Amino acid sequence: MNITQQIVNAIWLGGVYSLFALGYALVFSVLGVLNLAHSAVFMWGAFIGLVAVTQLNISVWAAIPVAMLVAGGIGIVLDVVAFAPLRRRNAPRISQLISSIGAAILLVNIAQLIFGTQPQRFPLGSIPSDPLEGLPIRITPIQIVILVVAVVLMAMLQYLVVRTRAGQAMRAVAFNQRVASLLGINSGNVFRITFFLAGALAGAAGVLFGLAYNTITPFMGDSVALKGLTVIVLGGLGNIQGAVVGGFVVAALEVFSIAIGGSNYREAFVFTLLFLILLFRPQGLVGQAAETRA
Amino acid sequence: MDLLRSIGITEIVFQLMLVNAILGLSIYLTLYTGMFSLANAGFMAIGAYVGVVLTQNYDLPLWAALIGGMAAAGIVAVPIGLPVLRLRDIYLAIATIGFGEVVRILILNFDALASSISGENVQLTRGALGITGIPKITETWQLLLFLVVTVYILVRLHHSRFGRAMAAVRQDEQVAATMGINVVYVKNAIFILSAVLAASAGVLKAHLTRTISPGDYGFDQVVNILAFAVLGGTSTWLGPIIGGFMLTAMPEILREFKQYRGIVNGVILLLVIVYLPGGIVNVNAWKRLWRRVRRQPSIETS
Numbered sequence: 001m002n003i004t005q006q007i008v009n010a011i012w013l014g015g016v017y018s019l020f021a022l023g024y025a026l027v028f029s030v031l032g033v034l035n036l037a038h039s040a041v042f043m044w045g046a047f048i049g050l051v052a053v054t055q056l057n058i059s060v061w062a063a064i065p066v067a068m069l070v071a072g073g074i075g076i077v078l079d080v081v082a083f084a085p086l087r088r089r090n091a092p093r094i095s096q097l098i099s100s101i102g103a104a105i106l107l108v109n110i111a112q113l114i115f116g117t118q119p120q121r122f123p124l125g126s127i128p129s130d131p132l133e134g135l136p137i138r139i140t141p142i143q144i145v146i147l148v149v150a151v152v153l154m155a156m157l158q159y160l161v162v163r164t165r166a167g168q169a170m171r172a173v174a175f176n177q178r179v180a181s182l183l184g185i186n187s188g189n190v191f192r193i194t195f196f197l198a199g200a201l202a203g204a205a206g207v208l209f210g211l212a213y214n215t216i217t218p219f220m221g222d223s224v225a226l227k228g229l230t231v232i233v234l235g236g237l238g239n240i241q242g243a244v245v246g247g248f249v250v251a252a253l254e255v256f257s258i259a260i261g262g263s264n265y266r267e268a269f270v271f272t273l274l275f276l277i278l279l280f281r282p283q284g285l286v287g288q289a290a291e292t293r294a
Numbered sequence: 295m296d297l298l299r300s301i302g303i304t305e306i307v308f309q310l311m312l313v314n315a316i317l318g319l320s321i322y323l324t325l326y327t328g329m330f331s332l333a334n335a336g337f338m339a340i341g342a343y344v345g346v347v348l349t350q351n352y353d354l355p356l357w358a359a360l361i362g363g364m365a366a367a368g369i370v371a372v373p374i375g376l377p378v379l380r381l382r383d384i385y386l387a388i389a390t391i392g393f394g395e396v397v398r399i400l401i402l403n404f405d406a407l408a409s410s411i412s413g414e415n416v417q418l419t420r421g422a423l424g425i426t427g428i429p430k431i432t433e434t435w436q437l438l439l440f441l442v443v444t445v446y447i448l449v450r451l452h453h454s455r456f457g458r459a460m461a462a463v464r465q466d467e468q469v470a471a472t473m474g475i476n477v478v479y480v481k482n483a484i485f486i487l488s489a490v491l492a493a494s495a496g497v498l499k500a501h502l503t504r505t506i507s508p509g510d511y512g513f514d515q516v517v518n519i520l521a522f523a524v525l526g527g528t529s530t531w532l533g534p535i536i537g538g539f540m541l542t543a544m545p546e547i548l549r550e551f552k553q554y555r556g557i558v559n560g561v562i563l564l565l566v567i568v569y570l571p572g573g574i575v576n577v578n579a580w581k582r583l584w585r586r587v588r589r590q591p592s593i594e595t596s
Contacts, residue, residue: 226391
């Protein structure tokens with residue numbers, strides 16, 4: 001078993017997981033709710049990328065920003081339909097979790113109706129699939145692209161949250177919505193921006209995931225949804241840097257459990273880890289003591 | 295009965311309605327006590343598999359399988375509940391989702407695991423294909439009886455000292471603890487009871503549908519069970535029963551629109567949680583909605 005090969009696999013898969021989980025973490029940090037429709041947006045992102053490639057005849061690379069924009073739009077719709085009405089009523093966080101489940105069911109079923117349940121693929125030749133030559137390990141161009149896109153998007157998000165005015169407003173609302181509103185921040189806008197960003201990240205992750213495995217189905221979000229939960233729990237719920245670290249840890253765990261021959265149990269490993277983290281370090285591996293106790 | 299059959303509610307649909315009502319009650323118990331646990335599908339799976347193995351491999355009657363499945367789930371619930379119930383709302387939800395997935399994956403790989411440990415070729419859960427050809431031995435009267443007994447126990451529970459402790463724990467754990475209620479005991483007892491109830495539904499349903507596979511007990515199943523309780527409302531025991539009945543019967547009544555079934559389910563869940571937060575069986579929520587429709591100034595400040 002080639003250990004370097006496994007590390008390479010863990011790294012690019014980790015990039016996709018981190019990208020996906022960032023959207024979860026972003027919404028949780030700003031709104032304090034868990035958006036279980038995130039994986040449905042991820043799936044939609046993959047389909048939009050596919051439609052953009054097959055119907056609009058644009059290249060796979062141009063499809064990524066298209067998918068991000070549309071998925072971001074879906075994110076905003078999600079906020080308006082499933083979250084904003086409950087927020088106005090000051091409903092408990094659990095109600096918002098349930099409404100996000102309702103939205104997820106809706107999104108998956110609409111996709112099923114439009115695209116069917118058969119797995120779909122990017123057209124032949126649209127993805128460069130020959131491994132790079134002259135290397136001791138197998139790396140395909142697509143894996144490098146996935147990692148580069150993921151890292152660039154993460155860096156952009158970090159810049160946006162830390163350096164820009166919108167990011168400042170997001171952090172202020174995350175810290176205390178009431179005080180932020182008193183200081184003149186339009187929290188409704190901040191929530192919409194947050195959902196747009198989360199949706200865009202999910203969309204990008206969806207296209208990249210679709211490219212990597214080249215099978216796109218309405219149910220592709222299911223496995224990633226629960227893995228994404230593990231990622232953000234690992235990083236500390238709502239911790240953005242933590243989500244990035246968590247994504248790579250989960251991917252490494254998964255890849256190495258396959259490598260040691262436990263491919264049937266790789267998800268059991270992941271969920272057992274989730275369980276243990278929640279019990280012993282609910283603030284996450286990299287987090288400090290949480291403000292609200294679990 | 296002919297009327298019911300003419301709108302699509304055949305005997306099997308009615309039986310599934312009863313099973314789903316029991317499932318709704320199992321999640322109602324934990325929700326009523328303020329615990330957002332999503333472990334029900336996992337316990338249902340444990341019940342179903344233990345029950346089916348008892349009737350298939352040991353030729354035991356249904357009632358013995360029922361007791362066996364319920365006991366197994368109850369025993370598993372103890373070591374799970376003790377650490378996990380220290381967590382609250384979203385954290386508890388995530389942890390119990392994780393538990394459900396681990397149960398599903400373990401059942402999926404049980405044969406391989408057991409074979410490698412014992413050195414023999416074990417064929418018990420039969421992996422992803424699941425167990426087929428289970429005899430259909432659950433009768434409607436048994437389901438009805440089970441549901442009635444469950445409701446009777448629930449009603450007695452609500453009017454007991456323990457039932458008031460449940461409500462107190464939901465309202466505020468710390469205050470409840472200050473009043474001398476053993477919060478850990480109440481939460482764990484209810485968690486076990488909920489697991490046992492879910493397992494009983496698992497056993498009964500397995501002997502109705504005649505096949506079980508690990509895929510039947512994934513996250514989708516938990517979402518369904520949750521939907522029964524949310525749709526019906528969790529302020530009384532009647533809510534989850536009505537919710538279970540409606541969500542099971544509706545796809546049959548509206549079977550011309552079969553392809554929109556999932557969409558309708560999603561829309562219903564959204565509409566109920568947004569506009570009828572107390573569920574369908576909740577007089578106050580209807581009054582509030584009526585006032586909003588008629589645009590009369592509301593006295594409540596919510």
